[in-house]
Amino acid sequence: MRAVELVRVGHPVLRVLRAALAGNWGYVLAVAGSIVTFFLLFQPWITATGPGGRVRANAFGRLDGSTNYLTAWSQIKSPTAHITGLWALFASAALVVSIAAVLIHLRIRSDLLDRMATVATVAAAVFVLATMVYLNSKGTDLKDMTTRRWDLGGQVGTLMAWAFGNGQLVMPGMREVGYSSASLTPAAIFASITSIGSALACVSQRILGRRSRKN
Structure with missing residues (x-):
């Protein structure tokens, strides 16, 4: 009941909020999309699976996975992928700047902050795509x-994995065995969509705002 009364009488906080958001829904969408994009950066963006295990990495290059050490005795070891999180750092910094610039702009109405928010949101989209x-x-x-190796150590690892029920024994022509594969996750695809959507919303809002001021 208290909330309904506040809406009916027009509480000062609600009046300020309505005034700030009036005609600025592009900025609201941009902020919402940027927040979602920021949190998606910490989710797995790419995964790889194969006979030797499973590994995934987020936008910052943090690796998380499991392995059954098929190549522990192999002469050719499975190297650890080196992934830098530089592009994700750029993207996260641009997202923080864009969110802060929009929120402050909605309060004090500054053309400089308006321009900064637009540039930062577009830059964030570019960095997310680069990531x-x-x-x-x-x-x-x-x-x-x-992946598995085919030297003596790799063959022993494959045999032991099969003996303990952790893998398939590879016999030519006897059975079908899958290769290692890697693919982007839905989080990466969705982050690119939300970042581009935020950039479009912010740019559209700036264009509409400039036209309304001229008129």
Whole structure:
């Protein structure tokens, strides 16, 4: 009841909030999309699976996975993929700047902050796309961490995994065995969509605002 009364009488806080959001729904959508994008950066963006295990990485290059050490006795060890989180750091910084600039702009109405928010939101979208492209290029390195080797050590590892029920015994022509594969996750795809949507919303809002001021 108290909340209904506040809405009916027009509480000062609600009046200020309505005034700040009036005609600025593009900025509201941009902030919402940027917040979602920021949290998605910490989710797994690429995964690789294969006979030797499973590994995944988030936008900052943090690796998380499991292995059954098929290549522990192999002469060719499975290398650990090196993934830098530089693009994700750029993206997160741009997202924070864009969110802060929009929120302050809605309060004090500054053309400088308006421009800053637009530039930062577009930059964030560019960095998010760069992060996705970069991680996709690291798919081969992640697959190498989950593949099997065919030297004597690799064959022994495969045999022991099969004996303990942790893998399939590879026999030519006897059965079908999957290769290692790597793919981007839905979080990476969704983050690119939300970042681009935020950029479009912010740019559209700035264009509409400038037209309304001219009129």
